[in-house]
Amino acid sequence: MLPRLPLDDRTYAEIVQQSRRLIPKRVPEWTDENAHDPGITFIELFAWLTEMQRYYIGRVPDRNRRKFLELLGIEPADARSAEAVVRFGNVANPVTLPRGTKLMAEDQVFETDASISLQPLTLERIVTRTEREANDVTSSNEHANVAFYAFGKEARPASRLYLSFDRELRPDETVTIAIKLLEEGRSGESAGRMTDIDRAAVSPSARLSWKAYCWDEATGSPGWMPVELLVDETIHLTLSGKLAFRVKAPLRPVTVHPANEHPRYWICCTVEEAGYELPPRIKRILLHTAGAKQQDTLCEAVEYTVKGEPNESVRIGTYLALYGRVSVQVRNADGAWRFWRQADSPDGKMEEESSPPRDVYELAIDEAKGEATVRFGDGRIGAIPPAGRNVRIIAGTDGFEPHRLVGRSDGLPGQRFELFHLPCRKSDALRLQVGVEAADGGLQWEDWTRVDDFDRSGPGDRHFVYDPAKRLLFFGNGERGAVPPAWPEANIMLIGCVLGGGGRGNVKPGLISEWVNDRQRALRLTADNPEYAAGGADAETLQETLRRAQAELAHRFRAVTSEDYEAIAKETPGAAVARVHAIPLFRPGLADYPRDKAEGQVSVVVVPHSLSDTPAPSPGFLQTVRRHLDARRLVTTEIHVIPPVYVKVTVNAVVVVEPAFVDEGPRLAELLRRLLRPLDGEHGAKGWTFGRSVYKGDIYSALSEGSGVVYVQDLWLDAEGPNVKKSAGGDIMLPPHGLVFSGQHDIRLISRTHL
Known part of the structure; x- marks a missing residue:
């Protein structure tokens, strides 16, 4: 007897009874509920079908559900590592920290995602100056938690942001600063760091220049000179990011008000062309920062391309290469890899051999530069690797060495190996090689590729599957996925292994502060994370994937309808879009719309978030939105992204009120300002509808909501703006991309008793 499944506990009889109880409510004219009635027969039939359908749905295993999701292009998300920005301090001497430098936050390991050169440099003062004021911020x-305006609330041309340093910068010295903006309303921002958005698709709304107070040899006097801007991830302070620069001449001290107690070394950022929709607000400006990810790399393999020339060398600037164990593989002509041996002479140098030259290399570690160098021979003293991407450097921790070899293949199908000593939480955390017999009787190593399953694997595909939940490594059966060849000794080897991932990596500010390596700890550098680490998540369960699939399938990714254009435009990364309106069959300059139509064209009107009452998008803002929509439109559709046309509406009215409310004119004017506004307000209040005419009835209705209003005695409307028309009845007719804003309303109140 088959077991009952808990999907639905209602029986056939219960479904029939529930349906019959609904008859008086849904079909009151149905009075014959006896068994001979055809309606009762249909109820019993569909109750039986419902019970069978729910039973079979309950028999669908999780494997089938995963395959159904795969057909939709959706798979359960892997565990994700938290990310953070780490700040280093107490830099007494120049030092380079390699990529992958390990730090601890309680029991969580974080690694830097890039090498960073630290210089003994301090950011002393920050000053903002506008036409009206200067502030030391x-x-x-x-x-x-305290953000400040970089160029004031208006960010007009010639507004400046000054940064001073505690010493003179050298012309050959690269300075990198991290700028964290308060990015209100922009898509693509995550806690602590920006998500991976295409910065090349973001056009700046304003143009800035960076200068430093240097000695000008041409004039023989100091002055403000342009700096060499190497990197600007902020895109003229549009997004958070890093900014790297070099000065072109030696700095000279100068005083800048209000930090003028003594001269300092200053650089200056100036607004050359205004246009910010939202003036940039800075949360933090930091020196000596690097991105960090919550992970613990136990082993890594990096491939290099060589030219096949004598005495060639490759450099690797990673933490494991400097402080771990390094080995080198070189690819043969048949695509397999062979280990080369490090020179074993007392000084680590290659010794002259007779012939043939040995497969050896030299290894040199330079901690000051933060890199390791592998050098090969010249064909006489040491062999030369073949040209191409044929050199691989494998670096691992000392503790990983006992776990590098997973086990021995017995040549049978469906092999599996337990990795309980390596708690990898991501399915792609491993890189693997299998040793096969070489022509000389030794081992050469072949790369195997990780796949999610063997469903698409052929008999000769060197594939493997890793299940992080069970910590099991699977190989194919010879039909789906190749079988590792048998060998009397361990011949399954890991060349890449990364631990980490999960929600526990979302640590609080200041916790990423402990050094893992004793030699780095001896440098006496400080480290901390100014903000929360964010983005860490555990592996997605099947039920969570199903819920996400439903949300993703409902998400608009292709612009077809007007609603699609509006939804996609509002999600433009790097653009703070407040309101958007799509007008089909319309283009700029079309005078008599909707009578005249532009076939195959659509205009998208965008309103940015702004401090202004009439927010106007800059050309760069419009270009960013247009570029985002252009990648998602239909091929036959031409898109125009345009600003709104603002029409100022002024209300002149004579209102009769109760005697106690004759001084309430400002309150009535405020009601009109709330009605005639382009942006949405608080508590769900909507702004004026694009292109909607302003009827006198709208104004009558708004004024009638005022306290003490008896009736509106007289009313007329004035309007100013392009393409605006006035009907015979005094209503204001707007163009399809028009919005209204309030003028100075003239409301005259008359007491009811004075009539």
Whole structure:
């Protein structure tokens, strides 16, 4: 007897009874509920079908559900590592920290995602200056929750942001600063760091210039000179990111008000062309920062391309290469890899051999530069690797060496190996090689590729599957996936292994502070994370994947309808879009719309978030939105992204009120300002509808909501703006991309008793 499944506990009889109880409510004219009635027969039939359908749905295993999701292009998300920005301090001497430098946050290991060169340099003061005021915002920069305007609330041309350093910068010295903006309303921002958006698709709304107060040899006097801007991830302070620069001449001290107690070394950022929709607000400006990810790399393999020339060398600037164990593989002509041996002479140098030259290399470690160098021979003293991407450097921790070899293949199908000593939480955390017999009787190593399953694997495909939940490594059966060849000794080897991932990596500010390596700890550098680490998540369960699939399938990714254009435009990364309206069959300059139509064209009107009452998008803002829509439109559709046309509406009215409310004119004017506004307001209040005419009835209705209003005695409307028309009845007719804003309303109140 088959077991009952818990999908639905209602029986056939219960479904029939429930359906019959609904008859008086849904079909009151149905009075014959006896068994001979055809309606009762249909109820019994569909009750039986419902019970069978639910039973079979309950028999669908999780494997089938995963395959159904795969057909939709959706698979359960792997565990994700938290990311954070780490700040280093107490830099007494120049030092380079390699990529993958390990730090601890309680029991969580974090690794830097890039090499960073630290210089003994301090950011002393930060000053903002506009036409009206100058402010020292250094203390605001030291508190993460206090943001300041880089160029004031208006960000007009010639507004400036000054940064001073505690010493003179050298012309050959690269300075990198990290700028964290308060990015209100922009898509693509995550806690602590920006998500991976295409910065090349973001056009700046304003143009800035960076200068430093240097000695000008041409004039023989100091002055403000342009700096060499190497990297600008901020895109003229549009997004958070890093900014790297070099000065072109030696700095000279100068005083800048209000930090003018003594001269300092300053650089200056100036607004050359205004246009910000939202003036940039800075949360933090930091020196000596690097991105970090919650992970613990136990082994890594990096491939290099060589030219096949004598005495060739490759450099690797990673933590494991400097402080771990390094081995080198070179690819043969048949595509397999062979280990080369490090020179074993007392000084680590290659010794002259007779013939043939040996497969050896030299290894040199330079901690000051943060890199390791592998050098090969010249064909007489040491062999030369073949040209191409044929050199691989494998670096691992000392503790990983006992676990590098997973086991021995017995040549049978369906082999599996347990990896309980390596708690990898991601399915792609491993890189693997299998040793096969070489022509000389030794081992050469072949790369195997990780796949999610063997469903698409052929008999000769060197594939493997890793299940992080069970910590099991699977190989194919010879029909789906190749079988590793048998060998009397261990011949399954890991060349890449990364631990980490999960929600526990989302640590609080200041916790990423402990050094793992004793030699790096001896440098006496400080480290901390100014903000929360974010983005860490555990592996997705099947039920969570099903819920996400439903949300993704409902998400618009292709612009077809007007609603699609509006939804996609509002999600433009790097653009703070407040309102958007798509107008089909319309293009700019079309005078008599909708009578005249532009076939195959659509205009998208965008309104940015702004402090202004009439927000106007800059050309760069419009270009960013247009580029985002252009990648998602239909091929036959031409898109125009345009700003709104603002029409100022002024209300002149004579209103009769109760005697106690004759001084309430400002309150009535405020009701009109709430009605005639382009942006949405608080508590779900909507702004004026694009292109909607302003009827006198709208104004009558708004004024009638005022306290003490008896009736509106007289009313007329004035309007100013392009393409605006006035009907015979005094209503204001707007163009299809028009919005209204309030003028100075003239409301005259008359007491009811004075009539």
